[in-house]
Amino acid sequence: MKEKQQTLLSRGHIFACTNKTERECFDRMLFSTNKVYSEKALGVKKGDILFLYNLDNDTLYGVFQAKSDGGKDIIPEAWNGKYPYQVEAEKIGEITSAKKIRKALSKFGISWKNGLDEERTKLLLEYLKNPSEFDLSVAPSLKIEENKPPLEATTLWNYPRQSYGKLSKGNNKYPGVTPAFIIYNLIRRYTEPGDLVVDPMAGSGTTLDVCKEEGRDCIAYDIAPTREDIIQNNARKIPLSDNNVDMIFIDSPYGDNIKYNDHPDNIGKISAETENFYDELEKVMKECHRILKPGKVLGWLIGDQWVKKKFTPVGFNIYQRLSKYFETVDVISVVRRNQTSNTGIWHNRAIRFNFYLRGFKYLFVMRKPSFDSEQSSKRVVNWTQYPRRKGNKSKKGTTNEI
Ligand SMILES: C[S@@+](CC[C@H](N)C(=O)[O-])C[C@H]1O[C@@H](n2cnc3c(N)ncnc32)[C@H](O)[C@@H]1O
Numbered sequence: 001m002k003e004k005q006q007t008l009l010s011r012g013h014i015f016a017c018t019n020k021t022e023r024e025c026f027d028r029m030l031f032s033t034n035k036v037y038s039e040k041a042l043g044v045k046k047g048d049i050l051f052l053y054n055l056d057n058d059t060l061y062g063v064f065q066a067k068s069d070g071g072k073d074i075i076p077e078a079w080n081g082k083y084p085y086q087v088e089a090e091k092i093g094e095i096t097s098a099k100k101i102r103k104a105l106s107k108f109g110i111s112w113k114n115g116l117d118e119e120r121t122k123l124l125l126e127y128l129k130n131p132s133e134f135d136l137s138v139a140p141s142l143k144i145e146e147n148k149p150p151l152e153a154t155t156l157w158n159y160p161r162q163s164y165g166k167l168s169k170g171n172n173k174y175p176g177v178t179p180a181f182i183i184y185n186l187i188r189r190y191t192e193p194g195d196l197v198v199d200p201m202a203g204s205g206t207t208l209d210v211c212k213e214e215g216r217d218c219i220a221y222d223i224a225p226t227r228e229d230i231i232q233n234n235a236r237k238i239p240l241s242d243n244n245v246d247m248i249f250i251d252s253p254y255g256d257n258i259k260y261n262d263h264p265d266n267i268g269k270i271s272a273e274t275e276n277f278y279d280e281l282e283k284v285m286k287e288c289h290r291i292l293k294p295g296k297v298l299g300w301l302i303g304d305q306w307v308k309k310k311f312t313p314v315g316f317n318i319y320q321r322l323s324k325y326f327e328t329v330d331v332i333s334v335v336r337r338n339q340t341s342n343t344g345i346w347h348n349r350a351i352r353f354n355f356y357l358r359g360f361k362y363l364f365v366m367r368k369p370s371f372d373s374e375q376s377s378k379r380v381v382n383w384t385q386y387p388r389r390k391g392n393k394s395k396k397g398t399t400n401e402i
Pocket residue numbers: 170171174175176177178179200201202203204205206207221222223224233234235236251252253260261265266267268
């Protein structure tokens with residue numbers, strides 16, 4: 001067993017189970033997870049070291065090896081389809097277990113939610129050999145490395161910085177650069193590894209960098225490319241075939257408030273106070289609609305404008321145009337930070353002169369209607385009238401308060 005372990009790749013992964021699901025893991029020799037941790041399962045390569053962790057009784061089992069790469073629905077009927085991100089496992093030698101493992105995991109800086117690097121994998125292997133003899137006090141104390149942002153559960157997103165992780169994403173000096181967290185959250189929710197993502201207005205290339213790290217293909221365009229992997233193109237006409245793209249992200253100009261470049265086709269030279277601005281962006285929307293696969297998602301980030309005592313609801317106007325082509329999945333509010341006006345002086349002025357600084361941007365999450373939903377919107381629905389429950393005191397014709 002020792003020799004076999006030494007020749008293995010050094011990456012490790014812990015898969016979680018519960019008292020309810022543990023038996024099936026062993027019976028099928030299949031470890032699995034749900035959508036929240038899908039990336040973890042999909043990142044497993046054949047030959048990686050695996051551990052199984054029962055969260056209910058705090059017991060770790062090992063050592064296993066991945067018999068396959070991680071994938072979706074390797075055995076679709078397992079756990080009644082509840083945990084579709086799976087990897088086939090095989091044991092290496094006899095299975096050993098360690099109870100009350102939480103303390104050791106915390107000491108080694110291990111969270112079962114993250115993959116294990118070489119150092120942590122080795123520590124855990126060593127620990128599992130003889131948990132009762134292992135002297136935790138002399139083991140190195142490591143910190144949990146959170147190099148991926150959390151997935152958002154609400155419609156209010158607030159980021160302290162532009163980027164995350166060890167590699168930078170985009171260029172935080174680029175005017176109007178997008179927080180990488182936004183793109184990360186969108187592609188994690190709406191795409192799978194290997195899917196094609198397009199950014200028609202890529203700026204400093206944040207979308208490219210996030211996609212690369214998450215294993216998504218990405219084509220990025222800009223009217224004035226800032227780097228070699230961004231293709232020069234006017235977003236009003238995207239050189240891709242119809243129904244071909246899995247997700248689009250756009251952080252478009254919000255008007256002429258930022259000087260991006262002098263290209264004559266730069267939409268950021270048109271004022272958001274004119275209809276022309278929206279007409280030109282509508283051309284981009286049409287193109288996005290054409291190249292997206294039916295049922296797939298477009299994320300459009302936009303902010304309102306307040307200039308020279310005049311408010312322009314850029315967000316509402318953009319949403320109105322988007323709604324001509326797309327169904328709404330949701331509207332997210334992204335907190336605006338790090339703006340030049342986010343200073344004490346400006347806050348003071350806003351109060352003294354009775355105006356507001358922009359505090360948020362809209363992220364419109366829109367879906368190209370699928371063929372089915374186009375059909376269903378034409379369907380006539382016959383509503384059934386149900387009698388009111390007994391004990392409901394509201395009078396006929398009045399609305400129940402909930
Ligand atoms: C808000 S910035 C994008 C920021 C980018 N997401 C990033 O993280 O760096 C808007 C971009 O739209 C580009 N743009 C403006 N008009 C365009 C057009 N007609 N076609 C393509 N890109 C355009 C600008 O050059 C600018 O880089």
